[in-house]
Amino acid sequence: VNEAVRADSMKNDIIVYGAVLAIAGLQILLAYAGGTFGHHVIEMLGLATVQAALGILFCMHLFREKKLLVLTLILSPLLMLLLMNAFWTDSFRIIQMRPWAN
Amino acid sequence: LEDTLAQADIIVGDEEHYERSPLAIPSKKLAMWLFIIADTITFGAFFVGYGFLRNASTNWPTPFLFSPSIINVMLMTFILATSGLAMSLAERKSRAGDKLATLKWTFLTVSLGLVFAVLHTREWFGLMHEGMTISHNPWGSGLFGATFFSITGLHLMHVIGGAIALSVVALGYRRGRYNSTDVEIWTLYWHFVELVWMFVVPMIYLMNIKR
Numbered sequence: 001v002n003e004a005v006r007a008d009s010m011k012n013d014i015i016v017y018g019a020v021l022a023i024a025g026l027q028i029l030l031a032y033a034g035g036t037f038g039h040h041v042i043e044m045l046g047l048a049t050v051q052a053a054l055g056i057l058f059c060m061h062l063f064r065e066k067k068l069l070v071l072t073l074i075l076s077p078l079l080m081l082l083l084m085n086a087f088w089t090d091s092f093r094i095i096q097m098r099p100w101a102n
Numbered sequence: 103l104e105d106t107l108a109q110a111d112i113i114v115g116d117e118e119h120y121e122r123s124p125l126a127i128p129s130k131k132l133a134m135w136l137f138i139i140a141d142t143i144t145f146g147a148f149f150v151g152y153g154f155l156r157n158a159s160t161n162w163p164t165p166f167l168f169s170p171s172i173i174n175v176m177l178m179t180f181i182l183a184t185s186g187l188a189m190s191l192a193e194r195k196s197r198a199g200d201k202l203a204t205l206k207w208t209f210l211t212v213s214l215g216l217v218f219a220v221l222h223t224r225e226w227f228g229l230m231h232e233g234m235t236i237s238h239n240p241w242g243s244g245l246f247g248a249t250f251f252s253i254t255g256l257h258l259m260h261v262i263g264g265a266i267a268l269s270v271v272a273l274g275y276r277r278g279r280y281n282s283t284d285v286e287i288w289t290l291y292w293h294f295v296e297l298v299w300m301f302v303v304p305m306i307y308l309m310n311i312k313r
Contacts, residue, residue, distance in 0.1 A: 013190040017183055024179045024303065028172065031308035044304035051300040059190060059293045069125040073135055077142040084150040091154040 012058045020051050134287045138294045141260075145298055148256060149305060152249040156309075163241030164310045165234075171225070175307045178221050179299065182261075185214035186296040189268070189289050196285040201276050204285060208272035211292065215265040222258050226251070250306060257302055260295045268292065 030043050057063045062070055125132060156162050166172060192207035229250075233240045236247045271288050274280040 010190070010194060013187060017187045020183055020300065021180065024176070024183075024300070027304050027308055028176065031304070031311055032168075032313075037309075040309060044308060045301075048301045048304050052297045055186075055293055055297045055300075059186060059296075060290050066124075066126045069127060069135075072125070073139060077139045077146070080143045081146045084146060087150060087154055088157070091157040 016054045016058045019054055023047050023051050128283055130283065131287050131290070134290050138290065141294065141298075145253075145256070145301070148249075148253050149301065152253060152305070155243075155245045155249055159243040159245060161242035162310075163239060163243060163246045164312050165229075165232075165239070165241050165246075166307055166311045168311070170228070172307065172311065174221060174225055175303055178218055179303055181214050181218045181221070182296050182299050185211045185218070186293050188214065189292045192272070193282075193286050193289040196275060196282040199282075205272050205276050208268050208285070212265045212268050212272075215261050215268075215292075219258060219261050219265070222254065222261075226254075246310075253302060253306055257295070257298055260298070264288075264292050264295050 027044060027047050030047075031040065035043075062073065127135075166175075188207050189211040192204050192211060195203035195207055234247050234250075236251050238244045239247050268288055271280050271284050275282070275285055
């Protein structure tokens with residue numbers, strides 16, 4: 001890893017630290033603001049994903065690694081997490097107490 | 103040598119017989135990344151399970167008041183994020199070869215992690231005192247306790263385990279048993295624990311606030 005990049009890393013860490021805390025504060029404000037439950041879920045998950053992306057790229061320094069590693073590390077869990085969403089339809093079926101076939 | 107060269111530049115043995123690492127990172131670091139992927143999927147499964155049950159329940163409780171619950175969560179978030187910054191400083195010091203500073207910053211991280219664990223445990227006991235168990239609570243669906251304690255418990259276990267691992271690595275680094283790569287690897291783990299908390303807060307606490 002390039003030493004010049006390393007020298008700049010603490011500045012990045014402090015900026016990310018501030019951004020993560022600011023986003024956490026924003027989440028609390030949004031939680032008490034009006035809006036539907038679905039709207040809140042999207043807002044919260046979206047902001048948490050931004051926090052995670054900042055942390056992974058800059059605090060865990062993934063942006064410095066080879067593209068092959070970055071793709072491996074991001075795409076494989078992302079695919080698994082997306083596949084888990086197949087269960088949601090059943091969750092809605094339970095609350096309505098009827099199978100989709102009906 | 104390991105501290106000054108990228109892994110791709112380190113060839114073990116005869117270059118003709120050993121190919122360069124395609125991912126260009128030390129094996130131990132790759133192992134930690136693979137563990138982080140596996141753990142991400144584990145937490146993902148817990149969150150999907152929680153969302154599934156929350157969505158399918160008509161009487162899901164929303165028990166968290168701004169004071170003390172959300173204030174406590176804000177404090178815990180601040181402590182965990184600060185511990186992540188302290189660990190980044192420890193990693194930086196270990197790369198510079200400053201053993202004493204590495205030890206100092208790592209133990210600040212561990213201390214903050216333990217404060218986080220104490221605050222979390224105190225919150226658990228507060229909820230238990232109000233009648234919440236893993237299968238029952240006075241506010242609504244009993245599944246709330248099961249999901250709350252399992253997700254926050256799994257995270258808490260990671261914090262405590264991480265604090266122990268960081269202590270071992272920091273002391274080992276001071277004695278010369280471990281090198282800066284080991285400190286870097288456990289820094290990755292600690293940041294991962296910090297990032298998981300960033301999902302726990304909105305999904306478990308902020309989506310269940312009492313209005």
